[in-house]
Amino acid sequence: MSDTDKISDDSQGTEEIPDPVRQETIETRKSKIVKKATRLFIKKGYAQTTMRDISKATGINLGNLYNYISSKEDILCLSFETYHDPAMEWFRREGIMDIEDPKEQLQTALRQMLIAIHDVMNDVLMMYRETRVLPPKFLKIVLKKEGDLIAIFENIIVRGVERKVFNVRDPFFAANMLVFQLSLYPLRNWNLKRYTREEFLALSEETILRAIVADNG
Amino acid sequence: MSDTDKISDDSQGTEEIPDPVRQETIETRKSKIVKKATRLFIKKGYAQTTMRDISKATGINLGNLYNYISSKEDILCLSFETYHDPAMEWFRREGIMDIEDPKEQLQTALRQMLIAIHDVMNDVLMMYRETRVLPPKFLKIVLKKEGDLIAIFENIIVRGVERKVFNVRDPFFAANMLVFQLSLYPLRNWNLKRYTREEFLALSEETILRAIVADNG
DNA sequence: ATGCTAAACAAACGTATGTTTTATTTATTG
C-alpha cells in the first residue's frame, strides 16, 4: 500500500563505527515522530492524542514507534526541547549581549523574540497547556531555561536603568512582565486575528517598550 | 463507616412546590462536586482526574455522581461558569461605567480585576490549560464573555484617548494586552513568589497603566 | 404499618489506551 515511501538511500555501515549514516536516518525518524506528534498535541491536546494517532500520522507502525522513543511522555519532552533550546542559543549567536546602547539592545532582542514566537505560536500555546504533564524533573529544567531568558532581559533592563535610558522601578518584575507579554499572540490569537503579522509586531513592540523606556517622544 | 456525615437537617416537602429545601441541598451538592472537582483539575489536570477521584474527594458514590451532573465534561463547564460570570456582573454592580474621570475609571477597574484574579489564580491557570477540552459550543460562550470584558476596557480606553488623558494608538490592541497582562500572576506565579500580594498588585497596576496613560509624572 | 419515590450503592459493561510480544519480511554479510 505505502511501499513507495520507503527509505531508499540507506548506506552500509560497520559495527565499530556508530554508523553516522544509519544514525542520521534514525535521528531523522525520531525527529519526524516528534514533529508529527507535536502537530497532533497542538490540534487535539496531549491526553487526547493516542499513540495510534501518532502511528498513523507518521506512517510508522505502532509497536515500531517504541524503537525510536521510549514513551509517549518522552515525545512530549522532546517536543519541548525542540523549541526551547534554539531561543537561548540565538541570544549568544546574535551577540545581543554585546550591543552597547541599551535601548537598541532591548529593541533588537524584543523584536527578534516576538518574531520567533509569532512563527511558532501554536507550539507555544501547546507548551503552556501541556506543561503540567511533564515529569517533574524535566519541568524543572524547562522552568530553569525560561528563568534564564527572563534573567537576560532583567540584565538588559538593569543596565538601561543605570544609564537612565530606562525608567523601571523593579527590573525583575519588568522582565517577567515583558517575557510574559511575548506570549500575547499565542495565547490570545483567537481575538487578534484582525491584525497582520507586521501590524501586530509593531504594536507589541511599541506597547512593551513604553513600560520600560524612560521617554519615547 | 462514614455514617456520621449524613445529612440530618432534611425537611419535608410537597410535590407541587419544587421543594426549596431539598432543592437547596441538591444545588449545594452539585456545587460541592464542582468545587471539589475544580481543585482536582487544578492539581492534576482535567484528563488526569478520574470520576473515581471526584467520587473519593466528594464522598459521593461514583454512580451517584451522575444524579447531580450529566458528565465529566459537564463538571468542567460548570467550573468555568463559576468563575466567569461574577467578573462581568461586578462591572455593572460596582458602577464602573459611571465613573467620570477615565484614569480613575481605568485604575479602579484594573485594580479590582487584579485582586479578583490574584485570589483565584489557580483557577485561572486551570482555565487557560483546559480550555481545549470544552465542547465547541460552550467554548464559544466563554470566548464571547472574555471578548466582552476586553470590549469594556476598550471603551474605557477610547474615552480616555478622546479626552487626551490616555495616549494609545490602537485601543483594541491595548485592551487585549491589558486583559492579558491581568493573567501574569496565575501563569507566571512560579517565578513571582518573591513578591507579597500587595507588592505584586502595585507593580502590576503601575506597569499596565504606563502603557496607556499619557503622562505619569 | 404500607406503599411510593428518589437517593445511594456496588458491580459490571464496553471501550480505549500505552506498551509488549510474536511472527514475518527485508536487508546485509560471509
Add this chain to the structure above:
DNA sequence: CAATAAATAAAACATACGTTTGTTTAGCAT
C-alpha cells in the same frame, strides 16, 4: 546462496476509564 540481524506489521495484553445498570435503603404520605 545461506545465515544472521534489523525492521516491520499485526495482534495481544493489561489496565484504566466514563458511564450504566440493577438493586438496596431511607424518608415521607396515606
